Amino acid sequence: xxxxxxxxxxxxxxxxxxxxxxxxxxxxxxxxxxxxxxxxxxxxxxxxxxxxxxxxxxxxxxxxxxxxxxxxxxxxxxxxxxxxxxxxxxxxxxxxxxxxxxxxxxxxxxxxxxxxxxxxxxxxxxxxxxxxxxxxxxxxxxxxxxxxxxxxxxxxxxxxxxxxxxxxxxxxxxxxxxxxxxxxxxxxxxxxxxxxxxxxxxxxxxxxxxxxxxxxxxxxxxxxxxxxxxxxxxxxxxxxxxxxxxxxxxxxxxxxxx
Amino acid sequence: xxxxxxxxxxxxxxxxxxxxxxxxxxxxxxxxxxxxxxxxxxxxxxxxxxxxxxxxxxxxxxxxxxxxxxxxxxxxxxxxxxxxxxxxxxxxxxxxxxxxxxxxxxxxxxxxxxxxxxxxxxxxxxxxxxxxxxxxxxxxxxxxxxxxxxxxxxxxxxxxxxxxxxxxxxxxxxxxxxxxxxxxxxxxxxxxxxxxxxxxxxxxxxxxxxxxxxxxxxxxxxxxxxxxxxxxxxxxxxxxxxxxxxxxxxxxxxxxxxxxxxxxxxxxxxxxxxxxxxxxxxxxxxxxxxxxxxxxxxxxxxxxxxxxxxxxxxxxxxxxxxxxxxxxxxxxxxxx
Numbered sequence: 001x002x003x004x005x006x007x008x009x010x011x012x013x014x015x016x017x018x019x020x021x022x023x024x025x026x027x028x029x030x031x032x033x034x035x036x037x038x039x040x041x042x043x044x045x046x047x048x049x050x051x052x053x054x055x056x057x058x059x060x061x062x063x064x065x066x067x068x069x070x071x072x073x074x075x076x077x078x079x080x081x082x083x084x085x086x087x088x089x090x091x092x093x094x095x096x097x098x099x100x101x102x103x104x105x106x107x108x109x110x111x112x113x114x115x116x117x118x119x120x121x122x123x124x125x126x127x128x129x130x131x132x133x134x135x136x137x138x139x140x141x142x143x144x145x146x147x148x149x150x151x152x153x154x155x156x157x158x159x160x161x162x163x164x165x166x167x168x169x170x171x172x173x174x175x176x177x178x179x180x181x182x183x184x185x186x187x188x189x190x191x192x193x194x195x196x197x198x199x200x201x202x203x204x205x206x207x208x209x210x211x212x213x214x215x216x217x218x219x220x221x222x223x224x225x226x227x228x229x230x231x232x233x234x235x236x237x238x239x240x241x242x243x244x245x246x247x248x249x250x251x252x253x254x255x256x257x258x
Numbered sequence: 259x260x261x262x263x264x265x266x267x268x269x270x271x272x273x274x275x276x277x278x279x280x281x282x283x284x285x286x287x288x289x290x291x292x293x294x295x296x297x298x299x300x301x302x303x304x305x306x307x308x309x310x311x312x313x314x315x316x317x318x319x320x321x322x323x324x325x326x327x328x329x330x331x332x333x334x335x336x337x338x339x340x341x342x343x344x345x346x347x348x349x350x351x352x353x354x355x356x357x358x359x360x361x362x363x364x365x366x367x368x369x370x371x372x373x374x375x376x377x378x379x380x381x382x383x384x385x386x387x388x389x390x391x392x393x394x395x396x397x398x399x400x401x402x403x404x405x406x407x408x409x410x411x412x413x414x415x416x417x418x419x420x421x422x423x424x425x426x427x428x429x430x431x432x433x434x435x436x437x438x439x440x441x442x443x444x445x446x447x448x449x450x451x452x453x454x455x456x457x458x459x460x461x462x463x464x465x466x467x468x469x470x471x472x473x474x475x476x477x478x479x480x481x482x483x484x485x486x487x488x489x490x491x492x493x494x495x496x497x498x499x500x501x502x503x504x505x506x507x508x509x510x511x512x513x514x515x516x517x518x519x520x521x522x523x524x525x526x527x528x529x530x531x532x533x534x535x536x537x538x539x540x541x542x543x544x545x546x547x548x549x550x551x552x553x554x555x556x557x558x559x560x561x562x563x564x565x566x567x568x569x570x571x572x573x574x575x576x577x578x579x580x581x582x583x584x585x586x587x588x589x590x591x592x593x594x
Contacts, residue, residue, distance in 0.1 A: 022280045025303070046282050174526030185384040186517055189391060191510035198387060 002222050005031035005065035007056055009039035016069050019215040021047040027219040033059040067222045083157060084129045093139045095242040097155040103238040105151040108169050113145040115241045115257040120249040126158045134250055141245045162199035163206055260284045260555060263314040265335055266326035267291035267300040270349055273540060274326050277548045279304040284555055288314050315342040322558065325349060336362045340369035347554045349376045351430055352571040354422040359575050363568045374554050374564040375571035377434045381549040388512045393444045397507030403440050403487040405432050408500035410538055412473055412493035415465035423471050425581040432489045433577040434570060439505055440485050449481045456581035457589040462494040477581050498535040499542050517542055
């Protein structure tokens with residue numbers, strides 16, 4: 001049994017905490033740290049966590065903790081525009097949202113090819129407050145990789161219909177597409193207005209199972225049962241590409257991935 | 259915190275126990291199974307203890323039991339759990355005999371405990387969404403229901419021998435879908451089956467004929483209001499577990515499709531390919547099994563009626579009996 005402490009109990013932290021406490025075999029959530037007293041209450045009452053700390057240092061001093069799960073604070077695709085408040089610290093739409101897609105591109109293109117250059121543009125469709133920090137609510141980027149592969153990224157905070165994460169990989173003998181249409185379930189209705197299906201509401205719904213599998217892989221890696229499928233270097237590389245894209249959005253020029 | 263015991267550590271018992279253990283505010287305390295090794299393995303995996311029905315029912319800290327043991331043990335366990343004032347979640351069917359199922363319903367009512375029957379299909383996100391839209395009147399008044407229910411492969415003939423036959427073992431779920439979709443009161447006073455016709459064949463495995471059962475069937479039901487339902491089932495579908503229905507209403511149509519393991523679509527020189535349906539019920543209804551237990555514990559908390567009561571179990575059983583008789587009589591129309 002692996003004893004895990006969680007750093008941060010915000011929206012994402014609570015998600016991971018529930019995964020660890022309730023859905024992950026071989027792991028036990030034993031401690032948490034957060035500066036918010038309400039979040040302490042949540043962890044105590046919902047998940048039965050008793051070792052609650054105000055600081056990361058205090059959590060690290062707890063001898064029962066063997067591993068830490070943490071995620072940088074992070075603004076969400078939010079129809080109410082609450083993300084605008086977080087925008088100044090989010091790193092911008094590409095580092096906040098597209099960083100996942102950048103990681104996916106390196107993985108899908110095979111062998112994590114080296115990124116060479118990036119170009120980005122964007123627009124503010126609905127949230128003028130973003131202009132103050134040089135961010136946009138709809139962004140487009142093209143990244144060139146060594147060997148000829150190219151990736152096109154589109155990130156939006158303003159999709160009217162819900163959360164749609166879709167991917168298309170185009171190869172010489174065919175193409176593969178995933179998630180087009182953001183189907184929430186398998187109901188289709190037809191009436192005088194057309195043919196309809198419901199869509200996924202948010203990333204929590206879209207990636208519920210992925211979060212579960214991610215935590216299981218983390219625990220397996222801590223226990224030495226399997227190598228971690230994703231290294232810190234992968235995250236660093238995605239950030240490096242995201243930084244070049246963000247620089248291009250601001251300069252309006254093609255930027256080298258430094 | 260609600261303390262729970264699970265009876266049965268077989269295929270479905272493992273699913274229910276895992277779901278109970280993963281619910282906030284609920285604690286899985288005991289697992290019981292005559293096969294000691296199965297009980298021990300499951301209990302160890304989920305941090306519970308091994309026990310016996312006698313000890314569980316005598317334990318005052320236990321609030322509810324989940325009955326996931328073989329069908330022929332259900333009615334005895336329901337009676338004993340009700341007498342011990344434990345709330346009950348019971349896998350379908352209540353009992354293969356309608357009179358015994360009716361007695362169970364009476365015992366539960368007399369004891370004043372809550373009892374929910376595991377018709378998990380009503381909790382499948384796709385089916386539940388279709389029913390919700392129907393109830394909101396989005397396609398008007400329901401008129402016709404077509405249910406397709408096909409297993410990927412037939413179980414061994416030996417299993418079928420004790421199953422009660424295809425109508426009680428397999429179509430019991432489809433009869434519940436019929437009642438839920440065409441007979442629920444959606445502001446129209448509800449409806450009920452009036453006549454039923456069933457027929458069937460052995461097309462998959464001749465061994466199934468030897469135990470007196472069939473592997474392919476069709477059922478037609480007409481309701482008191484004249485609504486029509488067709489159910490077609492097979493014990494074999496080469497392409498996986500096929501679970502669909504469509505309901506035609508006065509203003510439109512609702513179609514429920516199969517779930518697939520992934521949503522990858524591949525386009526190449528010869529085909530456009532997507533995954534075949536989820537392999538079988540444990541995969542297709544994984545979320546439904548979880549959501550039905552969420553509903554059970556929410557119901558215990560709120561005191562609101564369950565979506566699938568023991569009365570629903572009895573009514574589906576009556577339709578299964580009528581279908582069995584109709585088929586055995588060579589396709590006689592039964593009046594309900």
